[in-house]
Amino acid sequence: MSFPAFGEAGAQPAQPVQEQGGLGAPGVQQPTPAAMGQPMDPTQPQPQFGAAPPSGPPAGPGPQQGGDQKTTLWMGELEPWIDENFVRSVWFGMGYQVNVKMIRDKFSGSNAGYCFVDFESPDAATRALQLNGQIIPNSNRQFKLNWATGGGLADRSRDDRGPEFSIFVGDLGPEVNEYVLMSLFQGKFPSCKSAKIMSDPISGMSRGYGFVRFSDESDQQKALHEMQGVYCGNRPMRISTATPKNKSGGGAPGMGAMPGAPGIGMYGMGAPPMGYYGAPQPMNQFTDPNNTTVFVGGLSGYVTEDELRSFFQGFGEITYVKIPPGKGCGFVQFVHRHAAEMAINQMQGYPIGNSRVRLSWGRSQNNS
Secondary structure (H helix, E strand, O other): OOOOOOOOOOOOEOOOOOOOOOOOOOOOOOOOOOOOOOOOOOOOOOOOOOOOOOOOOOOOOOOOOEOOEOOEEEEEOOOOOOOHHHHHHHHHHOOOOEEEEEEEOOOOOOEEEEEEEEEOOHHHHHHHHOOOOOEOOOOOOEOOEEEEOOOOHHHHHHHOOOOOEEEEEEOOOOOOOHHHHHHHHHOOOOOEEEEEEEEOOOOOOEEEEEEEEEOOHHHHHHHHHHOOOOEEOOEEOEEEEEOOOOOOOOOOOOOOOOOOOOOOOOOOOOOOOOOOOOOOEOOOOOOOOOOOEEEEEOOOOOOOHHHHHHHHHHHOOEEEEEOOOOOOEEEEEEOOHHHHHHHHHHHOOOEEOOEEOEEEEOOOHHHO
16 A cells, blocks of 8 residues: 555545645645655654544445535545544544445555545535544544545445556655655546555654555556656655555566465475575576575664564565574565565665665575
8 A cells, every 4th residue: 555545446536635734734844846746744653542443333324426426535644553443433423424445455454544435425525525634533643535536435346356557666755655645646647546655663654665556557657757756745756666466376467477486385484494594696687587585684683574574565475584693684585576676676775773784686495
């Protein structure tokens, strides 16, 4: 992720480097003629390691990035456990001194699926780019490398504070990964910053939806209209608005938080207030504007609260998840109402466990 995903404004990768056999691993299935992005298999088995990732060597001296002398590469499709030290140690073992800028999810703190690697010279970066598609040492993943546009790593740290404007992307096929999704949007919208596909925490399989973030609101608005129904891989995408990742308090410009949203830790670790398990209410303009609780009906008995949380955490910050024993339902409370609205709209009928859930508004604490 976090995410993850291609970084900040002005630091997107250039058009994907073509490998033998197309984008990604050799022999990847080619998309249908209608496809806008080339599918790759995102369901490779997770790498197994006997010990924690090794600590990397000290960072090399800071490379200079001036004029057309590019020294920075984008490195994507990183496993969640990978950090700066691991990336640095990989390149150090191959004879390169590098600086690494890991892009992290602003909520979870884990990597957003990509980073930027700065080399000592343009020649070193050019040679390193030739490793695109080869196996990363100590992993069964392939290098996913591309040129990063914009300035060096120092410039990117300044962009972290900029606003973000997000869209929800649904109906993604299992062959679509973040690299493919990002390449599709970045080719049309220069301010596209990152792409994040939500995956099952156990199997690693795509859940069929994700988020794409922009630094320019006009690009976000264009994407909402121009990319609706466009093919990514073998399926047309379903597009709607999403809550930006850096939304906090007042939120990003143009997407302010709903007033009166409940704060984090409202219920602590104890039971929710009486009335919390009340009958779900239909979503309409008369619903309490301070209600941020989503009722999840039709849950199978073996779904846990942590699993339920993982399905909804991509829509926004969550304050509370509860599954009453033996009721076949659950409740997810968000910090912001907009996130709850989006979850209800986008996850209606989504398969969780062995059944499809039905969603509506849960009883607000103000109605207790």
